[in-house]
Amino acid sequence: MRGNICKNDLPKECCGLFGIYNNFDAAWLTYLGLYSLQHRGEEACGIVASDGKGLSIYKGLGLVSDVFSGDEIKRLSGHLSIGHLRYSTTGSSILKNAQPLVVDYLRGSLAIAHNGNLVNSIELRRKLENSGSTFQTTSDSEIIVQLMARLRNPNVVKRLVYALRRVKGAYSLLLMTKNKVIGVRDPHGFRPLVLGKIGKSFCLASETCALDLIGAKLVREVEPGEVVIIDRKGIKSIRAFPRQKKHAYCIFEHVYFSRPDSIVFGETVYSVRKKLGAQLAREHPVDADLVIPVPDSGTSAAIGFSQESGIPIEMAIIRNHYVGRTFIQPSQAIRDLGVRVKFNIVRDMIKGKRVVIVDDSIVRGTTSKKRIKEFRALGAKEVHFRISCPPHKFPCYYGIDFPNYKELIAVRLSHERMKKYLNVDSLGYLSLKGMLQSVSYDECNYCTACWVGKYPIKGRDRVRKSALEKKCCGV
Ligand code: AMP
Secondary structure, eight states, X not given: OOOEEOGGGSOOOOOEEEEXXXXXXXHHHHHHHHHHTGGGOOSEEEEEEEOSSOEEEEEEESOHHHHOOHHHHHHSOSSEEEEEEEOOSSSOSOGGGOSSEXXXXXXXXXXXXXXXXXXXXXHHHHHHHHTTOOOSOSOTHHHHHHHHHHXXXXXXXXXXXXXXXXXXXXXXXXXXXXXOEEEEEOTTOOSXXXXXXXXXXXXXXXXXXXXXXXXXXXXXXXXTTEEEEEETTEEEEEESSOOOXXXXXXXXXXXXXXXXXXXXXXXXXXXXXXXXXXXXXXXXXXXXXXXXXXXXXXHHHHHHHHHHHOOOBOOOEEEOTTOOTTOEEOSHHHHTTXXXXXXXXOHHHHTTOEEEEEESOOSSSHHHHHHHHHHXXXXXXEEEXXXXXXXXXXXXXXXXXXXXXXXXXXXXXXXXXXXXHHTOSEEEXXXXXXXXXXXXXXXXXXXXXXXXXXXXXXXXXXXXXXXXXXXXXXX
């Protein structure tokens, strides 16, 4: 019998998107694009391609390199393609919820891939079901295609705009018909989406690291509220919403989610993280012998901390990059080894040293506690913990899997109790002001809801991961 999957190995990323038009290696390039975005979702992936006559699709549960062999990609023939990496925040991890979702309309097929979370999905789904729609999945993304099917207009872009004006929430989307690739970013711009070019082909991706891998050049970001249509006539842009004065870019993309080599919201993630670390060193200085990053999430911030404080950095935590989600743990005793399976500490570095461990965030506190215990066991003289964002006190409804209030440790414990719980000599979080000062845009362009509880979209239904499933089962 298979055991439980380790909590710490649950995927921690939001979804990833890649699409390309006008390239006879479209599916191969999509595969590569997804490969470079793997950190955004490890649970499932899929690619759909078109040769101008019809769509073909392949998807599966697991990593891109496990799901796709050369044979599947060869079968995805055609010059346009979109792909998706799934990390479920809505809808469970069953294969039918893997994306792209493909639906057949009266006028042909349509594929959709979604990064983000809708916040009025329960209400919309109820309305759609009451008026006769049937759903194939429990994912909120299907609501968009069901809404599109409502409008009896042959123009796919008009149908899309009709749907977009009815959904609320965070979405970067890729859509594909047999002869068009369409990219969309919601009017708040929560999740990133960029436009690139390689030769005569245009491509769309969640992050620029995907463009780098295939040798494409960054053209620009898709703007919040913009719809980009790519077909044989070239590229066209329309606005589905009036330009907003305030946006709500997810600053946690900079703190944790995106790859450090990507340019996100106009700035290189690595540089932003180094600034976060330097600011953290100014706000919470400490007398210590070594700065130690938690790899990979804390690495760039730790470099900034070390450079600002003058304390040498050592990579004393070694990460095993080959631990996948499917690491099987048959018993509690073995589950307790979980942190060591993924990370191990270089023993000689630690004994008798005053160490500053730098990580990007504390969510539930469980991994951090176990990690610090290991440092103590190896004879660290002092353990100081520094976090490159403020304490997480509110759930995210826009696509990041922050647990409910009960599970967020900073909601349950005061600063002093948290220090005791983690067993650290000192604990320092970056301030909200310090975090916002480390990015170039001003405050009103970033969503900080998970720290301050001010949600940019009013009237949310606070959809939980399981909400649509429960509804489906009539619970
Ligand atoms: P813990 O101490 O159990 O809260 O785990 C902290 C680790 O979780 C940090 O290294 C973070 O990089 C990582 N993390 C960041 N965001 C999330 C998330 N949304 N869900 C789970 N873990 C996350």
